[in-house]
Amino acid sequence: MIVRELEVLNELGFHSRVACRITRSAGEFQSSVHVKKNGQSFDLKNVTGVMMANAKHGDVVTVEIEGPDEEAAAAAMEKLFAEKFGER
Amino acid sequence: MKGTIAVKGMAMADVYPVCEIKGNIRAQKMEDVEVELKKLDEAKKGCMESLTRLIEKLQNETDKESAEILDFQLLLLEDDNYFGAIREIVKAQKVNCEYAIVSQSESYRSELAALDNPYLNERTADITDLERRLLNVLSGGMEHDMEDGSWIVAAEDLTPSQVVELGKKRLKGIILEKGGLSSHCVILARSMNIPCMIGVKGALGKMKKGEKVLLDCIDGEVIIRPDKEALKKYLDYCEKMDEEKADLERFKHRETKTKDGKDMKVYANVSSETEIEELKNQGGEGVGLMRTEMLYMERNKAPDEETQYQIYSKIAKELEKDPLIIRTLDVGGDKHISYLNIPAEDNPFLGYRAIRYCLDHPEIFKSQLSAILRAGVCGTVKMMIPMVSDLSEIKRTRDMIDEVKQELDMAGIKHGDVAVGMMVETPSAAVMADRFAKVVDFFSIGTNDLTQYLFAADRNNEKVASLNSYYHPALLRMIDHISRCAHENEIEVDICGQAGEVEELIPLWVGMEIDNLSVSIPSIPRVRRAISCCSFEKCRELVKQVLHFSSDKEVIKFMREEKTK
Numbered sequence: 283m284i285v286r287e288l289e290v291l292n293e294l295g296f297h298s299r300v301a302c303r304i305t306r307s308a309g310e311f312q313s314s315v316h317v318k319k320n321g322q323s324f325d326l327k328n329v330t331g332v333m334m335a336n337a338k339h340g341d342v343v344t345v346e347i348e349g350p351d352e353e354a355a356a357a358a359m360e361k362l363f364a365e366k367f368g369e370r
Numbered sequence: 371m372k373g374t375i376a377v378k379g380m381a382m383a384d385v386y387p388v389c390e391i392k393g394n395i396r397a398q399k400m401e402d403v404e405v406e407l408k409k410l411d412e413a414k415k416g417c418m419e420s421l422t423r424l425i426e427k428l429q430n431e432t433d434k435e436s437a438e439i440l441d442f443q444l445l446l447l448e449d450d451n452y453f454g455a456i457r458e459i460v461k462a463q464k465v466n467c468e469y470a471i472v473s474q475s476e477s478y479r480s481e482l483a484a485l486d487n488p489y490l491n492e493r494t495a496d497i498t499d500l501e502r503r504l505l506n507v508l509s510g511g512m513e514h515d516m517e518d519g520s521w522i523v524a525a526e527d528l529t530p531s532q533v534v535e536l537g538k539k540r541l542k543g544i545i546l547e548k549g550g551l552s553s554h555c556v557i558l559a560r561s562m563n564i565p566c567m568i569g570v571k572g573a574l575g576k577m578k579k580g581e582k583v584l585l586d587c588i589d590g591e592v593i594i595r596p597d598k599e600a601l602k603k604y605l606d607y608c609e610k611m612d613e614e615k616a617d618l619e620r621f622k623h624r625e626t627k628t629k630d631g632k633d634m635k636v637y638a639n640v641s642s643e644t645e646i647e648e649l650k651n652q653g654g655e656g657v658g659l660m661r662t663e664m665l666y667m668e669r670n671k672a673p674d675e676e677t678q679y680q681i682y683s684k685i686a687k688e689l690e691k692d693p694l695i696i697r698t699l700d701v702g703g704d705k706h707i708s709y710l711n712i713p714a715e716d717n718p719f720l721g722y723r724a725i726r727y728c729l730d731h732p733e734i735f736k737s738q739l740s741a742i743l744r745a746g747v748c749g750t751v752k753m754m755i756p757m758v759s760d761l762s763e764i765k766r767t768r769d770m771i772d773e774v775k776q777e778l779d780m781a782g783i784k785h786g787d788v789a790v791g792m793m794v795e796t797p798s799a800a801v802m803a804d805r806f807a808k809v810v811d812f813f814s815i816g817t818n819d820l821t822q823y824l825f826a827a828d829r830n831n832e833k834v835a836s837l838n839s840y841y842h843p844a845l846l847r848m849i850d851h852i853s854r855c856a857h858e859n860e861i862e863v864d865i866c867g868q869a870g871e872v873e874e875l876i877p878l879w880v881g882m883e884i885d886n887l888s889v890s891i892p893s894i895p896r897v898r899r900a901i902s903c904c905s906f907e908k909c910r911e912l913v914k915q916v917l918h919f920s921s922d923k924e925v926i927k928f929m930r931e932e933k934t935k
Contacts, residue, residue, distance in 0.1 A: 297489055298442040298496070305445050329445035330452050330478065333493065336485050 283348040284356040292366040295338035298329075300367040305329040307362055313349025315359065371570050371592040373545070376556040378587050379565030380607045381522055381543035382596065385583040387574050388525040395505075397469040406460050409508065410467040414447050416507040417500075421447075442493075443500045452478055452497075468508055475501040492670065522583050524573050533558045543585040545592055547573050550704075550830035561645065563892035567592060618895040622653035626898050628880055632906040636898050637693070637888035639866060643681055646688045648891050653898065656692035656750075657685065658888020659814065659866040662738065663705050671709055672734050678741035686749030693750040695814065695864075695888075696742050697793065699734070700724045700756040703819075704830065710734075719819075719828065724757035729766050739774045746786020754791040754814050759798045764809050793866075795819040800848045803855035813856050814888070817867025821845055840869040841922035841929070846878060850917060853882045864888055874929040876900040878916060881909030 292300065308315040308326040315326040317335045325331035326345075337343050347356045400406045421444050428437040446452045452474065459470035479494040522543040523536055533544070533555050544559050549568035559566040565587040577583060577594055584596040584604055593600050626634045637658030638649045642665075649657070665673050665681065686694045701707050702723020710731075715721040728735040742753050755767055771790065778785045794800055795816035807813070817840060822829045824845055827837035839845070849865070856863035866888035869875060873896065879887060880901060889897050912932060919925050 294489065295487075298493060299438045302438070302441050302445055325450070328449045328451050329442065330449050333490060334451075334481065334485070336487050336490060338487070 283346060284352045286345045286347070286356055286360060287342055288345055288360065288363040290337045290339055290341045290343065291363065292369040293339055294369065295341070296332055296335060298333070300369065301329050301332040303367050304332050304362065307358055308355070311347075311349065311351050311355035311358070313347050313352045313355045315355060316346045318344040318346060371573060371576065371594075372590055373567040373570035373573075373592065375566075375587045375590050376546075376549065376568045377544075377560045377564060377566040379543075379563070380588055380604055381565045381585045382582065382601075382604050383520045383522045383542040384580045385545075385577045385594075386521040386523050387577060387579055388523055388528070395466075395468045395472050397463070397473075398466045400460070400464050400466055403461055403464055406465075406467050407457060410457060410460060410470075413467070413504050413507045414453060417503050418444060418447055420503075420507075439496060442496055443503070446497070446500055468505060471501055471504050471508075522585050524570075524577060524583075526574065528555045533562075543567075543583075543587075545570050545573050545583075545585060547571060558641075560890050561639070561641070561892070618899060621895040621899040621902065622651075624653070624898070626655065626901055628901060628909075629903070629905045630907060632880070634880070634884075634901055635886040636894050636901070637695070637864070637866075637886055638891045638894060639888050640685075640891070643685050643688075645891060646685055649894075650688075652891050652894040654692075654891065654894050656689060656886075657694045658864050658886055659754075660685070660694060660696045662697060662699055663701060663707070666699060666701065666707050666710075667705070672737070675737040675741045675744075678738060679744050682741055682745035682751065683748040686745050686751050689749055691750055693752060694745075695752045695754055695791070696745075697754050697756055698725070698738055698742075699728055701727055719822070725755050725763050725767065726757060729763065729770075732770060736770060736774050739771055740778060740785075743771070743774060743778060743785035743788055744783060746788040747784050748786070751786060752789040752791060752812070754793055754812070755810075756793045756816070757795065757819075758792045758806070759796040761802070761805060761809065764792065764806070768809075791861075793819075794852050795823070795867075797823055797848070800824075800852055803852045804858070807855045807859035807861055810861070812861050813852060813863040815849060815852055815863065815865045815867065815884075817845070817849075817865060817869035820848070820867070821869070824848060839922040840872055840875060841925040843917060843919045843921070843925060845869075846913075846925070847917055849879075849884075850882050850913065853884055857883060862886065871897050873897075873900050874926070874933060877904050877909045877912055877929070877932065880904045880906060881911075881913035 290296070304326055305328065317324045317326060319335055319337070324335040335343065345359055347359065349355070421440050425437045425440050428440070456467070456470045456474045459465065459474060460467050475497050479497050482494050482497070483491050485491060520540040520542045522545060523541060524545040527546055527548045528544065541564055544564055544566040546555070546566070546568045547570055549555060556566055556568065565585055567585060567587050567590065570592055573592065582595055584593040584600050586593065588607065596604070626636050635655045637656045638654040639659040639661070640646070640649065640657050641661045665678065682696060701710055702712060702721060703719045712722055712727065742751060745751050755764070758764060768790065775785060789811035791812035791814055792799070792806060792810045793816045794803060794813050799806055800820065803813070818829065821838045821840060825837045827834040829835055829838050853863050862885040864886040865879060865884055870879065870887040871889040871893045876897065887897055916925055916928065919928065
């Protein structure tokens with residue numbers, strides 16, 4: 283399992299457009315992708331999971347990735363977060 | 371089927387019933403869960419197809435924002451916690467899938483609403499939209515999104531945003547089971563010139579999607595599967611309309627003058643900047659009433675000053691030197707705006723509305739005043755105050771305008787010369803018109819409200835609505851009085867209500883020396899033609915006679931006879 287601490291850099295946080303991007307991206311991999319927040323776990327392969335994670339600008343979230351292609355999935359997530367999900 | 375004509379005209383097209391089906395859904399035990407699941411999966415497939423099509427279309431039209439909202443719905447259909455959960459409910463509880471959809475949507479909505487994030491709270495609307503889509507597909511293969519083509523829409527009632535949305539497609543006609551003559555839906559239908567009939571009881575039960583329907587808003591009838599005779603009637607009507615259209619074409623782009631050379635102007639009533647192009651096409655000489663409520667109603671919070679300034683200044687520029695008369699926020703009555711938190715009242719039309727509300731809420735009112743004053747540098751901008759019933763309201767408004775001007779000066783922001791007029795729509799303002807004429811720059815008579823307040827008859831209440839007659843001498847005397855008071859004080863007087871475009875009454879408005887008529891956009895050429903046919907001297911005589919009549923029936927009879935002379 284790979285664990286990454288990633289910061290939410292875009293202005294609006296996990297809103298629906300971002301949620302769609304994350305879900306689509308996570309869905310490309312076999313590995314499971316979860317966000318841990320306040321003891322709760324949210325599945326990023328479900329758009330509702332991303333929404334309920336309710337991450338805002340400046341939040342640092344713990345992303346856990348586990349599976350055969352976890353290296354690639356982790357890299358993809360890092361890139362997505364670093365690029366502010368293609369937003370401002 | 372019979373109904374009340376709200377917007378005149380005739381249309382023939384396939385009917386599209388818009389049902390609000392959610393209310394009747396209850397849990398039913400299902401014997402065969404597999405069948406139910408298959409039904410559910412089919413519905414999902416149908417939804418995904420129509421969503422994908424819509425998204426493609428919107429992306430082509432560069433409506434990216436709407437496309438993204440729909441994309442979110444697409445993902446919800448793939449979501450374990452939403453669609454997956456609906457499937458689980460069907461499986462575990464052995465219930466109908468409609469119930470599972472409603473129940474899961476409800477539970478996810480409350481989860482979203484509980485989050486401390488206003489943005490996510492609002493996403494409940496997307497869940498509701500998707501829920502409706504699924505239910506519509508399940509109820510007989512009807513899709514939420516109308517395919518291209520021309521339709522007559524039948525519904526219990528429509529919201530203003532639904533009308534706007536439908537209007538973008540090729541909407542031919544509207545049939546409503548409910549609806550009031552001055553509801554927003556009807557006002558919008560009128561501005562888009564879409565034939566509309568209201569109060570057609572049981573309409574939804576009687577027609578199926580795709581059936582041919584003749585909507586006859588001349589004789590007030592809805593005919594399902596019209597026969598040859600009905601068809602001929604429709605074709606005759608179309609032919610007559612073509613002739614009429616050619617005749618009206620001549621009155622689109624010319625000055626408004628009576629036969630004997632008295633000048634008038636025909637303005638238009640608008641609700642948004644998108645209507646200006648059509649106003650110009652029809653030959654409008656300005657905007658006599660810009661309703662600003664829509665700006666507030668289509669948002670979750672009051673539009674800020676900058677947003678308003680952008681819109682007002684854009685319209686002012688597009689109109690070049692033609693006037694733009696902006697009515698300040700006319701909230702209340704039948705125009706409810708949730709975030710303004712106006713509590714429900716027993717008598718909303720006699721209640722806390724328009725200027726009464728605005729004067730108590732300077733934070734909202736001043737931003738509008740400021741936006742209007744700033745737009746003043748972009749053209750001929752005027753403002754008018756709705757629902758004035760006492761002189762003190764004008765003084766307080768003027769004080770507030772002065773404050774705003776000072777603030778703008780201090781910030782070094784330019785503002786223009788903006789005339790301040792008032793709507794004359796309360797009987798007290800009408801009676802005191804001689805005093806009001808000394809403190810405002812112009813009058814605009816709002817005949818819709820003035821009529822219902824004068825006769826003390828709710829215009830939305832079928833039982834008493836007929837008391838509200840524009841032909842009644844009581845109203846005509848009142849308008850004559852207002853007009854005299856205006857001219858004695860050398861200010862202009864306009865009519866911006868529906869009475870202004872009633873053809874039989876136009877000679878009276880000419881005779882009373884009303885300066886400008888502000889009408890719905892499609893009526894502009896018709897109103898100009900009616901004015902052009904008048905002789906001012908003759909009309910003055912007509913007014914003298916009519917003011918001595920005792921009933922609206924006498925006026926109607928007299929004016930019809932005059933017309934045929």
